[in-house]
Amino acid sequence: MAIERWVAVASLGLFVMFVAQMISISVYLAHPSHDIDPSSEIREFISISVAPALVLAGSSFVLARRYGSRLVGSLLISGGLVTIGGMHYVSTLIPKIAPAYVVPELTGSPIAFAITSIPVIVIGILLFRVKPMPKRDYFFDR
Structure with missing residues (x-):
């Protein structure tokens, strides 16, 4: 693979890891x-x-934008969907948490990263x- x-x-993988951590x-x-x-x-999970x-x-x-890639596109779409689904699940868990542990990072992160x-x-x-651009045969064909 390229x-x-x-x-x-x-x-x-990092999107899935973030959802699992949250x-x-x-x-x-x-x-x-x-x-x-x-x-x-x-904050540590975010960083x-x-x-x-x-x-x-x-x-x-940026690497695939010149010629397009269905695999890269589908991986990015699935990463975004995993994050949205996971953040929705985290937001349903927040009411079950004791009020002493509900911090702004916990309440704001699901919304922020679902939007992101x-x-x-x-x-x-x-x-x-x-649309894929034709690949050049030689370096000097410009």
Whole structure:
């Protein structure tokens, strides 16, 4: 596979990892066994998984935009859909969490990243619409 396909696969993996982390902390905060600071954990999850996922999604789009790629487009679309679905599930878990653990990062992250995943879906759709440019045989054919 070409590099843009691997970058799109890594982006999808990081989107899935972010959703899994947010679900796991939300389930844990519903019945905590010891006291934690959820705001720092969520900021860590954002910096480890979803921020690099967004950068990789943009990078794979830039790499594949000249000739289009159905595989890269479908990977980006599925990453966006996974994020929207996971953030919807996290938002349904928030009412079950004790009020002491409900922090702005926990309430704002599902909305923010569901909205942020919409452009990821759009750039995935754009890759389906791009007509492939003919590949050059030689470097000096310009």
